[in-house]
Amino acid sequence: MPNDPSEEPRRIRVRREGPVLVEGPVEVVLEDGTSAFSDRCVVALCTCRRSRTYPWCDTSHRRRV
Known part of the structure; x- marks a missing residue:
């Protein structure tokens, strides 16, 4: 249940020169409304x-380009 105490x-x-690391599982909702799901214990978000x-x-x- 979300927000369960x-x-x-x-x-x-948050890393200065890299991805944001999030403890999973996670669902990421993108700008266009689509969702990406990962059930890994830690995910790296670009x-x-x-x-x-x-x-x-x-x-x-x-x-680096």
Whole structure:
């Protein structure tokens, strides 16, 4: 149940030069209204928009153009 006080809050880690790490499972709702779901225990969300697997990070941020 969402917002259940007995549940631990989700942990989100923001990294200066990389993705946002979110404890999963997660559902990401994109700008166009579509959803992406991952049941992994930690997911990396792309913040640079270079990822070929957006919204998931594929480490494309490491290659500087």
